[in-house]
Amino acid sequence: MTETASAPTAPVAPQAIRAWLVDRVAYYLERNPADVDEGTQLAEMGLDSVYALTLCGDVEDHFGLVVEPTLAWDHPTIDAITAHLAAELRQSQGGVPR
Known part of the structure; x- marks a missing residue:
């Protein structure tokens, strides 16, 4: 179960979530984000x-x-995590429930 700690007040676009995840994974794997x-x-x-x-x-x-x-x-993929986090953020910010 996912709960809200202190979610951002402004909506976060899925593209921003995906870009952030790509950067983090690239950092962990010591790769260029483009790879x-x-x-x-x-x-x-x-x-x-x-x-x-x-x-x-x-x-x-x-x-x-x-x-x-x-x-x-x-x-298991960045795309899947992006979709999951976008849904969780919408729900935590009073958006449409999953």
Whole structure:
């Protein structure tokens, strides 16, 4: 279950979420962001469990959401995480429920 910690007050566009995720994953994998494929499974790109958990903490800090530590397994691509976070942010900001 995902709960809101202190979600941003302004809506966050899915494109901004995706760009932020690409930058984080590129940083973890020591790659150029242009070399990160948003549709490839994170594990296939080489993201290990330590970085997957680190990503959860970074998501919580950056977006003000509490996410499950299984985020990268439940939503195994950047595209899937983007869609999930966009929905969670809409819900936390009083938008349409999932």
